[in-house]
Amino acid sequence: MFAIIGLVVVFGSILAGYLMSHGVLHVLWQPAELIIILGAAIGAFIVSSTKYSLGLVLKNLKLVLGDPGMSKAKYLDVLGLLNSLFVKMHREGVISIEQDIEKPEGSSIFNKYPAIAKDKHTVHFIGDTLRVYLTTGDPNEIDSLMEVDMKSMHEEESIAPHSIGRMAESLPGMGIVAAVLGVVLTMGKISEPPEVLGHHIGAALIGTFIGILFCYGVFGPMGAKIEQANHEHHMYFAVIKEAVAAAIRGSTPIIAVEYGRRAIPHTFRPTFAEMEEKLKS
Template structure:
């Protein structure tokens, strides 16, 4: 929602000022400049990154525009599903978790939280973190460094789209100049055709410069920053999960393992300790 509001403000302020100064949109409609700007930018994107990074960039952009990123309800679902798993492991032994971790899609616990279950990456992280505890293949104090390494790998992968968008944002003003220079070259070939023709060609050339600068600073760079904030929120989510799982592996009571996760988050993202305890107990009793 805020992305749309911001875009409306940017467009409204720019073109509103243009119209108030006596301009009209027809002066900005020069399709060859659009082809040059967007075509060269697309080519730069293809050159600068592998295919999987470009696909990830598209997904990250769509996610940012949708306002992706864990919210309060997402954290509550996470804490409830972890608490239920931890309680089951405490009551019935760690082997009781095996059926849930092996097939989360058919798990009676995971199925209570469809939004969490739909996020395959987060489900996989949780299950793969619990798996070595169930199998007894790792000591409790060795688990968190393992999870940290996985989070660092996710962080590195998530930075790819930011690198691509940074490059495009930095390149667009220069690409706009390239489009403008092409327009000036064409203008030099019609110097004998009068002021009106020359003025139209120069106007078209300057449109390329305008588009490059406008798209870079009005949209690409802010979008890059938004994706970076989203990546930080995702990283916090995984850190929260890893701390809670590590605490459970070390023998903390389920409620305290989840409480550790709660304390690692901003207050606006989670309820108070007493409220969370009531929510967790009502979830398991239900």
């Protein structure tokens, strides 16, 4: 929704300002320029991509129109799930959660939080970490293992926005290409009256305009939106990491989830009382 509103504001502001200066709209409609600029930019983007990176870009495009969905309720849910696991570990021993992490789809704990249970990345991050601890009984390397996992996740998430950003940076150059071609065509009509030449020169300059507009008004913001969404996703996993690391170090369940709560960004962070009420419920 915000992406659509933003694009409406970008194009609406430009067109409104142009019309206020008594501009003629049909002059801006140059489909040949659009084909040259966007086609060349997309072609160069495909040349620069591998099958892996192209797949990541296509997969992440949904984030442009969507939203990461981060909220206080989502953070409270993950704290509630972790607390249930930690309480079971504390009361019945680490081995008691073996079935929960081996078969989360059949776990009563995970099934209390269906939104999290459907998120395979979250389930695997929690399950794989606790599985290593359950298998080895060694808490010393768990924190480092989670950091490695998060670093790998972060590096993969950065590929899509960087790829889109590089394509955006190429658009002004492609706009110049289209403008030069327009000038070449105009030179072939050098004997025409000034009003005809003016029309063709204006059409050529539209190429530069389109390239800059789509760079800074469309594709650049798209890459930035995906990058921000992935950053919010990374903060979510940082909360899980802090809570799990504390539990494995031997903290009580409430202290472990408090470590997680303190890692939540202030905008979404529940108060201790709100968290306590959630855990009791």
